Amino acid sequence: MRRLFAIILVCALIAGVGVGCKKAEVKPTEQIVNLGAISCMTGGSATFGTSNKNGATMAVEEFNAAGGAMVGGVKTTINFINEDDAGSPEVGASAAHKLIDNDKVIGIIGAVMSKVSLAVAPIAQAAGVPEISGTSTNATVTLVGDYIFRACFIDPFQGTVMANYVYNTLKLKTAAVLYDNGNDYNKGLAEFFKAGFEKNGGKVVAFEAFTDEDKTVDYKAQLTKIKATNPEFLYLPNYYGSAALILKQAREMGLNVPAGGGDGWDSPDLVKIGGAAVEGGVFSNHFSKDDKSPKVQDFVAKYTTKYGEAPDAFAALAYDAAGLLLDAFKTAGSIKGSDIRDAMKNTTFVGISGAYKFDANRDPIKPAVIIKIVNGQQTYVATVNP
Structure with a gap:
C-alpha cells in the first residue's frame, strides 16, 4: 500500500513539475x-x-x-x-x-x-x-x-490648367483635340480641356476620337479632319506612345501647329519615339526635376x-x-x-x-507645373497653383 502511495505521489510531482516548467510563449521582437x-x-x-x-x-x-x-x-x-x-x-x-x-x-x-x-x-x-x-x-x-x-x-484641374495656358499665355484662340475614347483618363482630360478653353472664349474646332491607343497606329483619318479646320493648337490628352506617333503623322501631313497634352506625356520615350515632331510640345505635370x-x-x-x-x-x-x-x-x-x-x-x-493635405474626397490640394520639350529635353516653364 505504501509503495502504491509513493508511486502515486511521484507521478503527481512529475506532473506538477511538467505543468510548472511549461515554456512561456516568447513574443517576437x-x-x-x-x-x-x-x-x-x-x-x-x-x-x-x-x-x-x-x-x-x-x-x-x-x-x-x-x-x-x-x-x-x-x-x-x-x-x-x-x-x-x-x-x-x-x-x-x-x-x-x-x-x-x-x-x-x-x-x-x-x-x-x-x-x-x-x-x-x-x-x-x-x-x-x-x-x-x-x-x-x-x-x-x-x-x-x-x-x-x-x-x-485631378483631371478637372489639369485640363483647365492647360486650357488657360494655351488661351492666356500662348494667346491661341482655336484648338483641336484628338483622344482615346476607350480610356477614362484620356476622355476625361479631353472634356475638361474643351470646357475650360471654351469658357475662356476659345473655340474647339475639332473634337476627334479613336479607340485603344495601345493598338492604334494610324491616325491619318482623324488628322485629315483636324487639318481641315485649321486649328492654332493641337491638344493630345493621351499617353506618350500615341502622342508621339500622332505628332509624327501630323507633321508629315503638314499640320505643324503647337501641340500639348497632360502628364501622360511624361516619359523619356516621348522624344525617343517622336523625335523632332514633339519639339516645342507643352504638357501639364506634377513635378519637375529642375525644381x-x-x-x-x-x-x-x-x-x-x-x-x-x-x-x-x-x-x-x-x-x-x-x-x-x-x-x-x-x-x-x-x-x-x-x-x-x-x-x-x-x-x-x-x-x-x-x-499633402487631403480634401473631403481624399484628393490632395497641390499645384501643377508646365513642361516644354526644348532641344529634346524636358524644360520647366511655370508652376500653376490651384
Whole structure:
C-alpha cells in the first residue's frame, strides 16, 4: 500500500513539475509585413510602371533603413511586392485580389492608370485595405470609397490648367483635340480641356476620337479632319506612345501647329519615339526635376545614382505615395486598415511634390507645373497653383 502511495505521489510531482516548467510563449521582437504595388510593367505605357515600382521601392528601403515602425511593441519592417497589371483593368483586378487575399498587404501603391485604379479601388475598398495611387488623375477614382487616396492632382484641374495656358499665355484662340475614347483618363482630360478653353472664349474646332491607343497606329483619318479646320493648337490628352506617333503623322501631313497634352506625356520615350515632331510640345505635370529645392534635388541625386536616370513625375509621385502610406502606418502603429486610413486622412506628410493635405474626397490640394520639350529635353516653364 505504501509503495502504491509513493508511486502515486511521484507521478503527481512529475506532473506538477511538467505543468510548472511549461515554456512561456516568447513574443517576437521583430516582424515583417507586406506592402503591395500595382504597376504597368508591360504594355504600351511600361515606362510609367517602371517609375512607379522604382519610386515606391526607394521609399520602402528608406523606411526600413530608418527602423520601420513599432506595432504593439514589435519592430515592424516592410516586404515590398510589386504586381504587373499590363495596363489592363482585368489584370489589375486579379493583382489586387492576389495582394489582398494571399499576401495580406497593409496597403496598395497604385495602380498607375486611372482605368486600372477604377477596377482595383472597389476591391481594396471592400477589403478595407488603403490604396493610394500616385498618378491616377481621373476624378472618379477616389469617389469609390474612403480607403482610396491619390498623391496627384485631378483631371478637372489639369485640363483647365492647360486650357488657360494655351488661351492666356500662348494667346491661341482655336484648338483641336484628338483622344482615346476607350480610356477614362484620356476622355476625361479631353472634356475638361474643351470646357475650360471654351469658357475662356476659345473655340474647339475639332473634337476627334479613336479607340485603344495601345493598338492604334494610324491616325491619318482623324488628322485629315483636324487639318481641315485649321486649328492654332493641337491638344493630345493621351499617353506618350500615341502622342508621339500622332505628332509624327501630323507633321508629315503638314499640320505643324503647337501641340500639348497632360502628364501622360511624361516619359523619356516621348522624344525617343517622336523625335523632332514633339519639339516645342507643352504638357501639364506634377513635378519637375529642375525644381531647385534641396528636398527635390536630394531625391533626384539619390534616384539617379540608384537607377541610372533622373526621376520623372511618376517616380516622384510613387515615392510620395509610398512614403505617405508608410508614414501613416508608423503614426497609427497598427496593421489594421481602418487605423492606417484614418492616419492618412489627417496626414501632415511633406513629399517631393509638395506638402499633402487631403480634401473631403481624399484628393490632395497641390499645384501643377508646365513642361516644354526644348532641344529634346524636358524644360520647366511655370508652376500653376490651384
